[in-house]
Amino acid sequence: MLRLLYTLLWLAVLPLALLRLAWRARREPGYLQHVGERLGRYPHSPGAGPWLWVHAVSVGETRAAQPLVQALLERYPGHRLLLTHMTPTGRQTGAQLFGGEPRVAQCYIPYDLPWLVRRFLRHFEPEAGMLMETEVWPNLVRGARRAGVPLFLVNARLSPRSFRRTARFGRAAAAMYADFRGVLAQTEGDAGRFRALGVAGVQVTGNLKFDMQAAPELVERGHRLRHAFGARAVLAAASTREGEEALLLDALARWEPLAGGVPRPALLLVPRHPQRFDEVAALVARAGLSLQRRSALTVDVADVADVADVADAADAADAADRPGAGEAGALQADVLLGDSMGEMAMYFAASDLAFIGGSLLPLGGQNLIEACAVGTPVLIGPHTFNFAQATEDAIAAGACERVADAETLVRAAAALLGDGARLAAMGEHARAFAALHRGATVRTVAALAPAIAPYVPEPH
Template structure:
């Protein structure tokens, strides 16, 4: 109880700084200031009852939740699914994925303040909650437990780094994971780390991201992208993070064949213009995907300044360098590349996708490099070796197919929660 009280007091003290950070982020992305009342538990939209609540903090979690949300809609046709997020890009992703589905509503999850959490639960009255990956909010989960709302932590992953961070607050962490009605972990290692923090009854369900099927429309868009480029080799730098683009551009300029083109897709849309300036400052001719123009022969970098089209970029590429893995960000999802048969080159930092990365390497679908220069060397070698690319692409498709089924295993847990609610 003392731990929870201390946490609540810390939140109250931190709230002015949280709001300042929100305002600071809004300088780059004004959407952060929209729907501000929702962050304090005040909502204009009202969901028809009964409600299944799914929380997906940002873009990656929202895309991972897609197979599960579609399964929920199919299994409980009389229910509304409420998707909550913490970022505008997560919210925009859910609009792109489910915008035409009238039974999917969306909003921001409130800050972890007692009054805001109670207001959220009173307004929507969810029967069951599903939190994607590792969003553990002590006050919210305690409020759910007090109201008899069972919450499942689905597709749960916990790196060693995150586990050490949670372990600094042992009493609060034990209470928080103890408030969960179920946990579906991605891997045995994730389950073990969650158990070490005090979680009980953890099931290993696998990674729901393997169940995401490449949409036909995006595969067709990828073919259209490829037609714009022509017969030139295409190297994709996918979901890059701040600081990585400079390293990748330098390595590309030094090592890539003159006819090769780099498709550069930053992870965060607020950085599109910044990355464009980096390319132009380096003297490489740039075009943007948003221009909807044929790619000129002298264009060296094609900036992927769009959202929700990653499958199309992978489908258009010969080889993909996975962003977030070249500097210590923990890596980004490589499953989509494997699913469309695009060979993958990873950097040294993949702690957010540790098992997936190692399994993909073991399957022959991915290679690991020690740094960007070595990664570019590997990518260029694949560009010049068609048979190696074909073999890696086929290995990727087989790897992705072999690990499907997490959605069904997660749904089995959700059914048990419904039965007990």
């Protein structure tokens, strides 16, 4: 009965869901592309299989899926891989990561109505499916089981808050998870909460995000970008969410009375959602701070270190020749807005210290592992329920410090930036923390193996 009510509700809101695509397309035109895929309509033949299917809803899940996708392609050379998404930014990230791989295809997952799910499954006929982290859609999961597609919840996490909400559905929740072939959890805490719901087949395989490797060219770009700031320290504020930037900018504007004499660093501000780039730029202007956009740099940081808000590259070169320019650096704005996609590793590599957003307000936090992997120490706010175990482990390892609010963040940042030895030690702890927890990909692929038959082509 609950599933029927759920389906009827989806049917009722489907016109609103399509209107929402048009509404969101005002800022992100990609929402009006490939709309038919959201209705289970795929115009092209899927091509020869067999197919493995990984669903990664948006940017974070797609990045986390990268080591898994690469490992599956290596382990099963006769298979092709379908990567599905819900957001244009997730699809764009997938194209950046795997666009050169002919065995990877991408599309949107259909809305969670039974007949749309059937169209999708009939079209691709995946041999096995993997849903990343928290993406549990009842009709999709039930449809896969009815179609004989073994489905796994991979890199699975279930926060205490989500557990309490899910537990209200009692046996209905357990029945939904029973349609999975297995649940591969990030931590023992996540696994315990799944088991408390009555879920069978739960294994702890670890967090795939620890296995993400920053592209060497991005790290090198980060080092060049760091050089462009000159002698100033660089504080990154990464994956910030709506409401947080105003708090950060207000605290940054009051740096001098809060920081005990430590010079104010340059702020490398990277909002979580690209549709907010212009909004955040306006917030910076209203705070009375000077702004440079990553997208407006006159020369690519991959090629030249001394980029600046100048008319052209020749002016930048002239500026670099003037006395004192090497110390000051070519980037002298108060804030560099990271308005690009796929360059987060570069931003972390360019920073002396990183604050991870989504944590000043009760939004659950964001992934701190990518910063630690390149040796950047981390500050994080009080709200990290979506990444609780990773955050606590990073704090225990000496890679991360928790702050209570934006003002405390400024004080903690000043204390670290004013103590080079402590900052360097924290960076080493960050690298060690990231290295210690690797291996989830190997364990995940091993857990999936019984459901995936090695492909042997038919003899001609």
